[in-house]
Amino acid sequence: MRRKLLCMLAVFLLLTFPFSVSAEAPAESELYAQAAVLMDADSGRVLYSKNGDAKLPMASTTKIMTCIVALEMGNLDDVYEATSYAASMPKVHLGVQAGEQYRLKDLLYALMLESFNDSAVVIAEGLAGSVDAFAELMNQKAWDLGCMDTYFITPNGLDAADDNGIHSTTAQDLATIMSYCIQNEEFLEITRTQSYSFTDVSGKRSFTCNNHNSFLSMMEGALSGKTGFTNNAGYCYVGSLRRDGKTYVVALLACGWPNNKSYKWSDTKKLMNYGLADYNYRDVWQEPNLSPILVDGGIPESGDLSKKALVRVQVKAGEQTSLSLLLRADEEVKMEIQQASGLTAPVAQGETIGKVVYTLNGNTVAEYPIVTEAPVEKISLNWCLKKVWDHVILHAEDSSGLPF
Known part of the structure; x- marks a missing residue:
């Protein structure tokens, strides 16, 4: 009886407090996403890749680039006026009306918490004058970060195409962009806020935005993230986690279509747990033996x-x-x-x-x-002549005992 109780207790402890053991890298078939990357955000090194260089549409994960460009090039107190084009954006939207004015700070919270498509256009037009001009800024930033397989057309991630290609990125590029974004404290503050309320500049309209990044409460150390979905892109996600001195980014593209909204969370946790279990910091410095x-x-x-x-x-x-x-x-x-x-x-x-x-x-x-x-x-x-002259002087002094 005592042995039976001990066995039951052991099983209970194993199930309740699992030991931390190394986890094998997930097989590609174990992930729902068509393209996935786990990146060490501090070094930019890719630790796991499934079709990480495949160019795919990325839906509203686009908005991390919209946000970081606006933070770096705009002023949070700037006031932008909504145009009729911005007001025409499809759901999900804030519902701006042409002629209304909004502060950039409020628009960024609406952009990142609720993923409002019209907020993205108000930001783009207000900061750069047009969506096309803002897309140029986004592309330049991507190229500056070394993301040469990324092409932005819209600031909100709606499916789009032009003569240069489709609105798209790769899982590796998306992870690189996120690794850069999380270095910005304002970006982190916005994307980690659970709820935010504001009004338009006139004070006539009031809004409350809630954070839809469920990953923030799924794992200890969850840092930031952005979801996305369009008919072409499917469910997409890019998220980051910081724990035990390690910072990881997971990027997922084409991670299921309705009704598989939870696939992205399963893939994200699987890759994050793999990184946490299998990777540790090691000092590899060697003092080189250098000869003259x-x-x-x-x-x-x-x-x-x-x-x-x-x-x-x-x-x-x-x-x-x-x-x-x-x-x-x-x-x-x-x-x-x-x-x-x-x-x-x-x-x-x-x-x-x-x-x-x-x-x-x-x-x-x-x-x-x-x-x-x-x-x-x-x-x-000249050096040889000086050497000879010094030699003559030296011998002259030695022979006479007097200066030459």
Whole structure:
């Protein structure tokens, strides 16, 4: 009886307080999303990818770019006037009317909490003068972040196409954009707010917006996120989490269609849990063993031409003595010294002559320049004549005991 009770207690504890163990990377078939990426937001490294470079429509996840561009280029107290075009946007919408005025701050809360399509257009037209001009700003920002497979046409993510392609991104690009956005405290404050109330500038109309990002309450450390849906894009999501010193971003595209609204939460939690369980920070810094380099045609430090001219070198890494990377237990970072085998005089102090490269799976994760510690002058006729003259003077003093 006692043994039976102990077994029942053990089962209860296992079910209630599961041990933290490593989790295998999800098989592609285990995810609903057609494209998915798990990214280390601090380094930008992709930790998991399923069709991560496939170009797909991204629906209202677009609005994270609309928000960050507005935060960086606008002023929260700016007042924008709604046009008839903005007022014509389909649901989901705030219901702005042509001629009404709104503060940018209020529009951003409406944009990110309720995903209002008309709010996005009021922001775009108010900040850039037109939707097309604002889309140019969005695309430029994407390209600045290295997201070359992203193309914005609208500020709200409604399905669109033009001569250059369709409104689309990749899961990897979307994760990169989100990794950038969460560095902005105003972005985090807006996207983490549960409820926000405001009026138009005249005070005649009142609104209350509620946060629809359910992931914020699903996992400890949930940081920010944005949902999306259109008929072409399906359900999309991009979200972030910070826990135990790790910051992850998950991006999902085409993650089911009605009635599969919950698929995105299942995929997000599965990828986040994989990151939390299998990746930990490890210090991979190695002190490189660097030998002096031969300098052809250089003056030896001693001035004795029978000796070789050498220059000492060092890694230019400031005061850095560690390199912490988020790694799986089976991953190995390799260090390689790439430097010139020889130099030709003259050589300047601080001259870059190579680099120390850290690689993981063939990809560079960090690199530091190798520089010379001191200058090495070139042997010249003037130097040789001075050397001979000094030699003559020295011997003259030795023979006479008097200055020459």
